Amino acid sequence: MNDPVPALGSIIRNSRGSNCSWNDSKWLPHFLRHEVERGIAYRLQERAWGGLPIDLCRELDGRATISVPGQKPEKTGPRLRLKPGNxxxxxxxxxxxxxxxxxxxxxxxxxxxxxxxxxxxxxxxxxxxxxxxxxxxxxxx
Incomplete structure (x- = not known):
């Protein structure tokens, strides 16, 4: 199976048209560009090799925090998991x-x-x- 991530630059350029380059700062601020690249690369890998197991995704969601500038991060907490018989x-x-x-x-x-x-x-x-x-x-x- 081919590694989809190296083709990321050409995929983005082709999706935006031939007159634009990925480094065009008017399209996306520099600090966000890297986050977009990482997100797209993850999705390409996920499509090629499969994503994380669902139980791991739930665990990660339970450990996530919500961050608002100037405020203390708020923990989202684990999701409610009650089983019949509890x-x-x-x-x-x-x-x-x-x-x-x-x-x-x-x-x-x-x-x-x-x-x-x-x-x-x-x-x-x-x-x-x-x-x-x-x-x-x-x-x-």
Whole structure:
């Protein structure tokens, strides 16, 4: 199999027309050009040899951070992965509540629900994020 990355320059030139060169600073600022090149090179490699395994992609997504200039980076946190049979337990105002994760959603007090937030709202009497109520996500600092 041929290495697709060395052909990157000609692919970009051909896609932009014969009158433009990849080094034309009017098309893209210099510091972004390298990021675009890296992104295109990755996609070419991904098409030729396949991408990362899905479980590794999920792990990387869970470790990602959101960065805003002048602010502390915000961790996106791992994605919620509940499996059928998991039990979520929460003590609220002296009463312990238990929710069973099922194939189609959640089972709480012998009733099926599609949303943890609906269950949390029913327990508290006020609107809550279900994942936050059951301790599945961290509270923002």
């Amino acid at each position: 039990r979520l337990v929460r003590r609220w105002r002296g009463t312990t509540y238990s929710v069973l994760v099922t194939e189609g959603g959640f089972l709480f007090e012998s009733r099926s629900y599609s949303s943890l937030s609906t269950i949390a709202t029913e327990i508290t009497g006020t609107r809550w994020s279900g994942p936050r109520f059951f301790g599945l996500t961290e509270r923002a600092a």
